[in-house]
Amino acid sequence: MAEGLRERKKRQTRQYISDVATGLFLERGFEAVTIAEIAEAADVSVNTVYNYFPAKEDLFFDREEEMVDRLPRWIAERAVGESAAVAVLRELRTAIEGGDYDPLNPGFTRFMAVIQESHALTLRLMAMHERTCHAIGATLREETGADPEDPEPMLVASQLAWVNSVIFNSVQRLIAAGGDSADITRKVLKRLELVTSLLGERTLTYAVKNTP
Template structure:
């Protein structure tokens, strides 16, 4: 029974998210109310809030996964691999796999248009970027056994997350320009390669996991 209940909860959550996203893409984020989402999904407003505490959560459904992803990659880095190399490798793999979270998806321009059309969503996205950088800095500090007053983990985290943000910005600009996904992916990979060549040895070698 527990498994069935959890499956139903996941289905309800996904249904609410799909209904909300359809309305946001059609009318814009600010023009849609939670009550309208509830009505379209045929549930109560309270049900929507039970699954999504804020309206922004309906649009940015994978926030926690987004925030945690770079840190998780550092913790799972391979023997002999540094923190930066693990993050760059993960980004390259996501681009090669056309992972939706990178922006390499059909109709991504609609998502970008809605996000940029709402100051509320833009503020939330900026907060997510800040949280991601903070989380990564904490992970780097732990993995490198850095002292509490060492600023290097914070600075390297900011450096790497600014790069990740630039890669995502590239996907958004290309989507708005109507560029083919293959062209967008190639440009994103070229930027990653260039960024890696420009990295200092201190950044590129930080928190390198011992071999074996």
């Protein structure tokens, strides 16, 4: 269904408010910026900000749902004959090699610094990792038709979420240590190879897709 004019304007307003807030957060830090200041800078009312973003953290993590849904989507869209783990590893490798992996973006370093300076954002990021893990587990359970009491989907999900977290954190440490982007990319890919080697055969062959 095509997006209507009202929906498009709402989406554009939401994005504009988020962009303004992000600029302020990156410049001054999360805790130093108030909702009132964001509203004034975006030329909207405080109520309008809250209508789009119920919590201040929502303004910073405006792409939270996309981030949480990324791995479950990779799994759901995997090719026939491909397991869940292989799909996640392939997509990670493709994103890193193609320069599409967000943490490798030069501007992401400041983004992470703002998170580390804020207890509220750090807690929110931890909660996002937890949500991602549960979303992966739900997808695996649906894809395999596993019994609700079967712990295996969630155990596999925990390992895939761990892989994602390790690579994410590795990029941040490598960037902080310095070096050019090509060298960092090579090191991250080697770290991905190492992480892959630590996964057991049962995890690597879990939830192989049998039908289109």
